Amino acid sequence: MEYQPYSIRKLLDSVKNGAIRIPAFQRGFVWDMDRVSYLMDSIYKGYPFGSLLFWRTKNQLAVERNLGRFELPKPEEEYPIDYVLDGQQRLTSIFTVFQNELIPKEDPNWSDVFFDMDAEDNAQDCQFIALDEQSYDRNRFFPLSVLFDSVKYREATEGLSVEKISTIDKLQEKFKEITIPVQVLKTENRSIVAIVFERINRLGLELDTLQLLAAWTWNEDFDLLEKFRELKDDLAEFGFEGVGDDSDLILDCAAAVLKGEPGAEKLLELNGNEVRSEFSRVQNGIKGAIDFLRTQFKISTLKNLPYPMLLVPLSVFFAEPDGKEVSYNSDTYAKIKRWFWRTCFSARYGSQTRRAVIRDIQEIEKLKHGKDNRLDEIDYNLGISFFTENVFRVTTANTKTFVLVLANNTPKSLVSGKNIDLEKVLQRYNRSEFHHIYPKAFLRDNGTPDNQINSLVNFCFLSSAENKLIGKKRPSDYINIVAESPTRSLVLKSAFCEEARFDDDFLSFSTSRAQMLLEFSNDLMK
Template identity: 45%
Template sequence: MADPLFINDLITQIVSGHLRIPSFQRGFVWDADRVAHLMDSIYKGYPFGSLLFWRTKTALQTERQLGPFELPENDPDYPIDYILDGQQRATSIFGVFQNALSPSAGEDDTWTRIYYDLGAPSDAQDSQFAYLTDSEVEPARHFPLGILFDPPAYRQFLKTMDDSIADKVDKLYRTFTTAKIPVQTFSTDDRAAVAIVFERINRLGVELDTLQLLSAWSWSDDFDLQEQFNDLATDLAPYGFHDVGEDTDLLLRCCAAIISGDASPKTIINLSGGEVRSRFNEIRSGILGAIDFLRTNFHAYSTKVLPFPTVIIPLSVFFATTRDQSTHPNSDQQSTLVRWLWRTFFTRRYSKRLEQLNQDVVEIKRMRDGDLHKLGEFEHELDASFFTKSAFSLRTTNTRTHILMLASASPLDFIGGGSIALGSVLRDCNKKEFHHVYPRALLEAQGADMQLGNSLANFCFLPRASNNTISAKPPSEYMLLMPDNQEQVSEILEHAVCPTDIFHDDFKRFIAERSDLLVKKAKQLMQ
């Protein structure tokens, strides 16, 4: 715990450029009422929180200004204190009492006009401080806090002061000039330590924004990591993957995996800013190549249907290149990548430990470089319970895996027999485009086991118009709505990974037979 600061000390440190705001902090967001409330707490001696400073010898390449005030340069011979916690309070105190800095052009500092109501009764609950516009100020009643640390202005006010309020003004002056602000300071040039501290102090508030941290350490006049990610999001939008460009955690893990072969948070925060800049085109090509591979080979037209969007991380390592032309896997690499992804999806590999993702990063790089590798060589047993005990819900990994597997079979419309436009269906991934083979309403009317009725084993691609046509009809009845050609009906059911005879209306038999087909299909994909 460092020595507490008097308000005047805080002002002096800020004006001298010694105390600064790191760019990974959010900006000043308090309104005038909250600032006035802080003044009331200080005046009444209530706890109002401490300030946490990070002391370092190395200045950040990008910083924020303090609210509306642009901070002076710091003497390079002295260390810098960056405010990690308490920025809103420090900015409020400085803004109300300082008279050395003017706001930057276009910045609003009207919130600093806080007044003490000399006529208000002393009350433990109600505040005696308020923000007032010029038209609301009554000079005989409202004392401007901004003159307390401005000796000429304060002396001038004393000359006009009525004796009846002398005691109140004296108390006001003594209170704020002797008030102490609790301060904690820790000194380090270890970025990982700063990130950990920042995360912990903000765990109940604004979460650590690692992108802003890394942006501050990688910034140059011609490179801004946040802008690069924004541009990437724009480029990905037409392909249904705009949210990848906005998922900063995913993108940062791609950066770490490509540069360092490790996607852990500690690796991210220790990335070299210069290397991120120099290799960003390689990173960009890796991410774009990974998404193109998923779209082409898995009909994954958005992250909404990806069981694990994190598969983009190891895939980006494979496709990352410095060449103008994108990387293309050879036939062996192609089949290995596809098999590995299906095994990863069906075994829920990335729902367990980060170590497994990092293992795949290492193995995929070995494969890319032509070395011996073990990509996809992990246990991948599967039985019917995957399909019978998993309820259909677009939020779950198993459901998304089931959808991608059905998509790989090129599904056809049950009623019209035509191909289903997977691009539009899987981009929005709307539940209304997936329906029960044995209709839910039918099963409920029959008192069937609804756990099985709502399981993956009873779901297929079915456009909403066709589903409305089928409604609650049993298969033996909606068969009459399907094409007259029996071979075409069999083809529709084969493409839905369904038994070719579902028209016996025996739901339990159907579930058993379809589950066997689904398991067989899944195992084929994983071989």
Template identity: 50%
Template sequence: MNGLVNGRIRIPAFQRGFVWDADRVAYLMDSLYKGYPYGSLLFWRTKKPLRTERAVGPYEIPVKDPEYPIDYVLDGQQRLTSIFGVFQTSLEPMEAEGWLPIYFDLGAADDAQESQFLALKDDEVDQERHFPLKVLFDTTAYRAQTRPLNEVTAERLDRIQKRFLQVALPLQTFETDDPSQVAIVFERVNRLGTPIDALQLLAAWSWSEDFDLREQFEHLGSELRPFGFDSLSEDPNLLLRCCSAVIAGDASPAALMSLNGASVRKRFQEIRNGIEGAIDFVKTNFHCASIKSLPFSTVLVPLSVFFAAEGSKSVKTTGEQRARLERWFWRTCFARRYSSGVLRNLKTDIEEMFKLRHTPDESKLGDFTCDVTPDFFLENSLNIGTVNTKTFILLLARERPISFVGGQQIALDEVLRDYNRSEYHHIYPREFLKAHPAVNENALVNFAFISSIDNKIISGAAPSIYRERMDAGRFGDICERAMLPDSTWSDDPVAFFNARASLLSDKALEVIS
């Protein structure tokens, strides 16, 4: 508490604000009192003060010349702020709404489950039953509050005070002035489930007052809205990786933290051009109508390096370069390249992307192992949120499918922008497959672009029957674009599954070769 008041312990700006409600604060007090586990605190000790810091919950700490080094709270802000707010008596909250004093309920029975601490409004307080925790560490106020009480109650409160005085908060302190090490710790804390915003961390560390990177990203997002990629501004870490990749040729946390604010400000138009060029490429060549339809949003990072250009310039691709980029995209998706070893693979792809742009003959972009067998389509089930399903859908979209019944062109941009399941349906209907429990009705191989309207017309009929309801004049075209083998109409699901899986595998091998 003294460390917070004198400015030696501070809340950095990259932390989210205080979000606990009063009841949760009361439960923390109950856990402290009963000796229940409540987690440890993590401090970052540095001699370099950050440019921006947060208040301690609703309390504005007076500006003082701090004692160095300073401890910034990396993990445990909610708990630390709660403890400070409950027991401190020198400051008034800036916003009293939602912040209530915590009381010990003298009338509550000792219970392992139920809390003996309450967050109460003034008109809810019973002076004979509710004891305010805020006076517990204030000797004068504590004496005045306990003087009128009987000896038994006073002794009980003395035991409560002693118990809180004996609480030792588990604390880990990480000491460094090296921003790259802070980035590594930050990333590992993230993995443990405590989100810290890298963008705010970077802004707090190095950006100047006249350039707000967050505002620049929000503006970029609004410009991308007509193209379906406005949600990109909601992923600041991805955008930061694009910045770092363009400027430093590396998207690792260490490289990101070493970025110079002036360099980013000077080259931001180049970065913007790279991101916009990357988005235009995936939209034009793969029918990616939104960031949700990308198997890996990370592909935008190396692509932004290839398309980054100064000022109003744009990168003109040759046919050979475009073919190489397409091959790399498909191989990345089918090989699940960014599912593991992300930083290592990003580093390689960024370097090879730069070579493809400037010295194409030297580039080995996409030269990593990738194979697609029929089992990919037989063993994976349709699940819209997975990499394999998104890759499969883009492979279907590449053939520009047409309606099963009407024969008209499917509006892929609309379907893939909304990215819902209503436009992907079973080729062998589930009702028909009830008699064939040996096959997986939801396997990728059993899906095609079939609108909800067409699906109702097809209903649960056997393929040989619903074939008669399809557009006879465009029947061959429908089958070719949906990659349907002749065995589709045999009403033999095993034969169909195997034949179509082979067709899909052949198409996948074509795009990755």
């Protein structure tokens, strides 16, 4: 990183000759005119107003943004090019206020900034104001746009009193002498640029890495943003539009497929041609992973997935070019199944996720190519406490894992005995689709603590309408509402329940059901 002070004149000239540019991943100009006026006041009074950060590179980006109202000219020289990483709003304000050579686009929100010669000179009040150029009082307001143009400056001072000309001369002198601190990052390593930009904006606007990458991969035949929109539309048909909304997740999948590690910064190590030529593998990998999750684990939306990063190794496994599919045998399927369930129950994606995902990417690649691997060698220690001590909250990973266990046991309606429409229920996926087996009111009347009432073991698929039929009834009473025998035993079994445990003894019920859930879950992980 190098420090270089810039005069306002140098900034104006550098923008005008195309050396300073705005990358496409920057947001547009958003300041209002009051903020612009206060920036001028801070510069005039010598108050700190922040530094600028430029990224200096030999390579011009394929896609760039205008500087506020100005379409920037092509660089007069090929090198260097300075892209603004931080301070775009300040730079745009300074350039727009003082430049008078480039023709701006019309913008009804912009007004020229003037120095108020009659304003009181104190530390608090702003001495600058934005005005409609057609209506200002020349004897009171002086346009800043002429300060760096000697001819227009002389014209603007004509007719002013000697005292006011002296004031304006001092104004001009201050702005000509001011230096603006600029830090220059010199690198061709775009992953470093991404990290720096992200850290700068962490407390403000988050880095849109997708736009960053799109700017670097764009050509007339390939628009990464459009490719992501198309992918989102494709996934929406299967209830997975949420994947398309989560650009970080897609970028993690893309990085894993193309670079073997999650993290958008890994993609930025590739050149545009590499991303463009390999993007079909990314698309096919994500689509294949989602199809596998839907058909093999009853996952209907991204919201059902206990850990979204599970999608990343699976995308690597299914990533193939157009026209080619991954073929695998029963042993491979069994390994992936064990890996999935063991990862969910062990919560190993709950912390130090990156390390676990990288390990799984490496192992699933070995599995894909028929090599020895340890994909499913995951330590887990599942006991009935998982079901009796975890509280049911639809947003937590443990609850989502529990719901998937229920879904993979072909659940039936407790009232009608019909198979539950999992696609419909899980795509809605909200609290109203699940209710207590031992009614909450009944348990509270018996002094059962809320943490036990709301534990996973006391929940099943149960619609609001069915729940009303149960109401505040004792389990020994409402068991008669459940489908008649022999269907009743099958219905209860699909919900991991035994008819004998509807005897109003919640402890006995919860212990029995937790054991059934545990045995089934352990079978899933075998």
